[in-house]
Amino acid sequence: xxxxxxxxxxxxxxxxxxxxxxxxxxxxxxxxxxxxxxxxxxxxxxxxxxxxxxxxxxxxxxxxxxxxxxxxxxxxxxxxxxxxxxxxxxxxxxxxxxxxxxxxxxxxxxxxxxxxxxxxxxxxxxxxxxxxxxxxxxxxxxxxxxxxxxxxxxxxxxxxxxxxxxxxxxxxxxxxxxxxxxxxxxxxxxxxxxxxxxxxxxxxxxxxxxxxxxxxxxxxxxxxxxxxxxxxxxxxxxxxxxxxxxxxxxx
Numbered sequence: 001x002x003x004x005x006x007x008x009x010x011x012x013x014x015x016x017x018x019x020x021x022x023x024x025x026x027x028x029x030x031x032x033x034x035x036x037x038x039x040x041x042x043x044x045x046x047x048x049x050x051x052x053x054x055x056x057x058x059x060x061x062x063x064x065x066x067x068x069x070x071x072x073x074x075x076x077x078x079x080x081x082x083x084x085x086x087x088x089x090x091x092x093x094x095x096x097x098x099x100x101x102x103x104x105x106x107x108x109x110x111x112x113x114x115x116x117x118x119x120x121x122x123x124x125x126x127x128x129x130x131x132x133x134x135x136x137x138x139x140x141x142x143x144x145x146x147x148x149x150x151x152x153x154x155x156x157x158x159x160x161x162x163x164x165x166x167x168x169x170x171x172x173x174x175x176x177x178x179x180x181x182x183x184x185x186x187x188x189x190x191x192x193x194x195x196x197x198x199x200x201x202x203x204x205x206x207x208x209x210x211x212x213x214x215x216x217x218x219x220x221x222x223x224x225x226x227x228x229x230x231x232x233x234x235x236x237x238x239x240x241x242x243x244x245x246x247x248x249x250x251x
Contacts, residue, residue: 054223090146114127127145
């Protein structure tokens with residue numbers, strides 16, 4: 001827990017400094033123009049709009065005990081939205097994202113497919129989300145399913161159950177995976193959106209269970225996952241993924 005608190009504090013401190021620097025730079029450039037922070041404060045239900053051709057580039061690091069990035073661990077990955085109306089895994093209107101990973105020499109090392117679904121009530125689902133997370137850290141195999149990773153249909157500040165997992169012998173028989181949304185949005189950045197640098201107003205979503213502490217931020221200005229932090233105690237090093245570039249397809 002102390003390790004997690006130090007890491008969270010360091011990451012928050014870095015972000016605040018970056019956002020303040022961005023603010024003063026933009027004010028210096030034009031005192032008469034409004035700061036392009038991605039729109040007004042979003043409502044409890046985000047208006048997520050993915051379009052085929054949307055492109056996202058992320059920077060990735062491992063973090064040390066104090067939450068600082070380890071330079072030698074850096075790699076880059078990108079997401080490209082290829083479809084938004086697929087019928088797959090028992091759901092319709094599925095958003096298909098190709099996840100491309102590149103090593104330090106910019107060589108493509110891995111391609112993967114991600115599947116998302118956004119319900120009319122604002123809830124966001126990802127297929128195989130939990131199965132993938134658990135497989136990375138525990139000797140436990142889950143059957144992939146549609147996991148509700150963000151429940152914006154729930155009352156502000158409430159939590160929801162993603163799954164109840166049967167654990168191997170010697171551990172508690174059932175572990176409950178819980179999700180929660182922090183009620184107050186926060187700015188993440190700087191992010192370059194269509195060539196313009198800005199901070200992105202985002203909601204923080206926490207996914208937790210014993211040995212699992214995964215946090216990500218979700219925004220609709222623009223539609224994106226601006227940051228993802230895996231600070232699970234079972235990991236030797238926390239991992240941080242930060243959105244750096246968004247290129248939106250023509251609306």
